[in-house]
Amino acid sequence: MVVILGIVLAPQLFGDGDDERRLGVSGKASRPLAEALENLPQSASVSVETRSFPDEADATAAVKSDDVNAALIDGRFVVESEAPEDLVAVIQAAGQQVRAQELIRTRQVPQDELQAVLDPEPVAVRALDPPEPQGDQLEAIAAVGVLLLYLQVITYGYWISMGVTEEKSSRVVEVLLAKTRPAPLMAGKVIGIGLLAIGQLLLLSAVGIIASVVTGVIELPTEAAGTIAIVLVWFILGFALYAMLYAAAGALGSRQEEVQNTTSPMTIVLIAAFMLSFQVLQDPDGTLVRIGTFVPLAAPLVMPLRITMGEAPLWEIAASVALTLAAIALLIPVSGRLYSGAILRTHTQTKLREAWRAGRGSH
Amino acid sequence: MLELVEVSRRYGGVVALKDLSLSVPKGRMVGFVGPNGAGKTTAMRIVLGLQEPDSGDVRWEGRPLDGAVRRRIGYMPEERGLYPKMRVLEHVIYVARLSGMDADAAASSARLWVDRFSLQERANDRVETLSLGNQQRVQLALALAHDPDLLVLDEPFSGLDPVGVDLMSDVLKDEVAGGAAVMFSSHQLELVERICDDVAIINNGRLVASGTVDELRSTGGRSIRVEGSEGAVDEVTALPGVTVRAGGACWVVVQLDGSLDGEQVLDAARASGTVSHFSTERPSLTELFREAVAQ
Numbered sequence: 316m317v318v319i320l321g322i323v324l325a326p327q328l329f330g331d332g333d334d335e336r337r338l339g340v341s342g343k344a345s346r347p348l349a350e351a352l353e354n355l356p357q358s359a360s361v362s363v364e365t366r367s368f369p370d371e372a373d374a375t376a377a378v379k380s381d382d383v384n385a386a387l388i389d390g391r392f393v394v395e396s397e398a399p400e401d402l403v404a405v406i407q408a409a410g411q412q413v414r415a416q417e418l419i420r421t422r423q424v425p426q427d428e429l430q431a432v433l434d435p436e437p438v439a440v441r442a443l444d445p446p447e448p449q450g451d452q453l454e455a456i457a458a459v460g461v462l463l464l465y466l467q468v469i470t471y472g473y474w475i476s477m478g479v480t481e482e483k484s485s486r487v488v489e490v491l492l493a494k495t496r497p498a499p500l501m502a503g504k505v506i507g508i509g510l511l512a513i514g515q516l517l518l519l520s521a522v523g524i525i526a527s528v529v530t531g532v533i534e535l536p537t538e539a540a541g542t543i544a545i546v547l548v549w550f551i552l553g554f555a556l557y558a559m560l561y562a563a564a565g566a567l568g569s570r571q572e573e574v575q576n577t578t579s580p581m582t583i584v585l586i587a588a589f590m591l592s593f594q595v596l597q598d599p600d601g602t603l604v605r606i607g608t609f610v611p612l613a614a615p616l617v618m619p620l621r622i623t624m625g626e627a628p629l630w631e632i633a634a635s636v637a638l639t640l641a642a643i644a645l646l647i648p649v650s651g652r653l654y655s656g657a658i659l660r661t662h663t664q665t666k667l668r669e670a671w672r673a674g675r676g677s678h
Numbered sequence: 679m680l681e682l683v684e685v686s687r688r689y690g691g692v693v694a695l696k697d698l699s700l701s702v703p704k705g706r707m708v709g710f711v712g713p714n715g716a717g718k719t720t721a722m723r724i725v726l727g728l729q730e731p732d733s734g735d736v737r738w739e740g741r742p743l744d745g746a747v748r749r750r751i752g753y754m755p756e757e758r759g760l761y762p763k764m765r766v767l768e769h770v771i772y773v774a775r776l777s778g779m780d781a782d783a784a785a786s787s788a789r790l791w792v793d794r795f796s797l798q799e800r801a802n803d804r805v806e807t808l809s810l811g812n813q814q815r816v817q818l819a820l821a822l823a824h825d826p827d828l829l830v831l832d833e834p835f836s837g838l839d840p841v842g843v844d845l846m847s848d849v850l851k852d853e854v855a856g857g858a859a860v861m862f863s864s865h866q867l868e869l870v871e872r873i874c875d876d877v878a879i880i881n882n883g884r885l886v887a888s889g890t891v892d893e894l895r896s897t898g899g900r901s902i903r904v905e906g907s908e909g910a911v912d913e914v915t916a917l918p919g920v921t922v923r924a925g926g927a928c929w930v931v932v933q934l935d936g937s938l939d940g941e942q943v944l945d946a947a948r949a950s951g952t953v954s955h956f957s958t959e960r961p962s963l964t965e966l967f968r969e970a971v972a973q
Contacts, residue, residue, distance in 0.1 A: 482761075485759055485760065485761060485762055486755065486757040486758060486759030487759035487760055487761050488759065489728065489755040489757060489759055490753065490755060490759055490760075490773060490820060491776070492726075492728055493726045493727075493728065493748065493749075493751065493753040493755075494748075494749050494773070494776040494777055495745075495749070495776065496745070659723075659728060659729075661757060
């Protein structure tokens with residue numbers, strides 16, 4: 316939580332706000348350009364603060380010691396190693412302005428006409444398909460949601476596997492199974508750790524959002540509530556799906572060192588699905604992404620973004636949710652059977668097929 | 679009464695249990711013995727519902743065992759298992775709660791059993807910090823804390839020091855005196871002989887002998903020990919119908935088949951020499967076990 320607060324608050328405390336460049340100025344030839352730079356219009360991408368130096372040596376020294384970002388010495392532009400592009404751009408613009416003013420002054424154009432030419436009217440823009448005003452922020456919320464789902468499944472899914480394997484390796488599982496059936500034992504682990512994962516997620520999100528809104532880092536549009544709800548629903552679906560697989564994988568291992576082995580297939584699928592969610596940002600209606608919509612292990616990472624970007628037709632959303640729910644319903648007995656079949660084989664890592672056979676009828 | 683009725687179980691091509699029937703009445707202690715791999719652990723796991731029999735029934739008080747009854751069985755698995763990070767008292771309470779006790783009853787009962795096993799000073803220590811012998815005491819406390827009517831204990835004495843064995847024996851005797859049905863497996867046959875009311879011997883998944891300890895010992899052929907002159911000992915050794923179990927220059931232990939009795943042996947010995955010692959001995963459980971398993 317401290318980390319979250321730190322991330323939100325750090326730019327507030329240490330950031331330098333807008334981009335400001337310090338430019339050393341030396342020599343008479345640099346004077347008109349420096350004045351033009353001081354009077355750059357507000358819309359310029361950087362603002363420039365000039366500082367005068369009595370001679371070339373002082374100005375050069377200031378550049379070297381990073382007191383200034385660059386210097387104008389007798390009209391020449393001096394930098395330490397590489398010229399900051401934005402600074403070069405404004406200096407060129409200022410140079411044009413100086414030369415134009417010089418030219419106009421020699422031709423004796425009246426001052427008001429001059430000003431009218433130099434201060435152009437803003438460009439009138441008419442968009443054919445204007446972006447939703449808060450679209451970017453909603454996408455950001457969905458993207459963070461997907462990232463959190465990925466992180467929580469990796470962390471807590473692995474935790475579920477380790478917990479199951481620990482009960483096997485310490486042999487305590489036989490005492491437990493004498494008191495209850497494998498299915499409730501597995502469900503207890505998945506639901507318990509799942510609630511912990513969701514609880515932690517909600518707590519951290521709440522702290523992050525409240526801190527961000529209070530400090531004004533982000534403004535939360537009202538549509539955000541809908542996006543958060545979408546993220547949450549998919550989080551629960553995705554976590555349930557993966558958690559059951561991780562529980563069964565945990566049961567296949569007999570020692571904690573084997574957990575890495577038995578969970579790696581899920582971890583690979585999860586990482587692939589996470590990569591696919593980047594693809595959504597690039598091409599929300601691409602073939603791969605649309606396939607991911609209908610693959611239950613990928614959908615929870617793909618759909619929050621697609622829905623938020625407004626790129627998923629309603630029927631695809633409905634089909635995706637239905638397929639994911641169906642997969643969960645299917646996995647409950649399948650994972651339960653694997654878990655039952657493997658949970659008492661405490662000596663060696665159990666093969667998938669053996670666990671499936673041994674689990675017949677005993678969960 | 680716990681009853682196993684013609685319980686069979688195979689693992690692939692291996693017969694683990696074949697038509698095993700035995701019963702454990704309330705108020706009796708049944709010793710369950712057999713060589714390694716005979717099927718003792720499989721039978722106990724089937725009673726607990728940890729494995730399914732291919733055929734046959736397990737009944738308690740005449741009814742098939744269901745989850746609610748099984749939860750009440752005091753069970754000690756062959757593979758000891760505890761949560762290493764849990765604290766002793768907390769662990770006993772946890773399993774007592776799983777066995778259906780309410781929180782208060784579980785707490786007071788757990789405290790009682792932790793005291794009984796002299797673990798009171800370790801009550802708030804993590805299980806992993808205890809010696810294996812003490813962990814085993816915790817394990818037995820887990821089996822007993824919910825006051826079960828039926829105890830199924832797989833090798834409860836293995837790994838205990840003599841003091842632990844005595845403590846465990848006393849505890850089990852008390853449970854039986856209180857009306858519980860107790861079934862335990864063991865390789866310590868002298869101990870089984872001493873504390874059990876009934877014994878069931880299994881081999882290769884089949885019951886090969888069962889009954890009270892006295893019954894078993896009297897059904898086995900009696901053995902006779904004769905000490906005396908060389909002539910007497912040689913004569914006894916050469917008698918038809920005897921099997922020599924052990925012997926030296928001037929003593930021999932023989933087992934008789936049905937064709938002759940002790941008096942005939944004594945007469946034959948005295949006819950050929952002098953006899954300084956003559957006794958009949960009932961076979962020990964160890965001898966019965968060897969015989970039963972050898973068949």
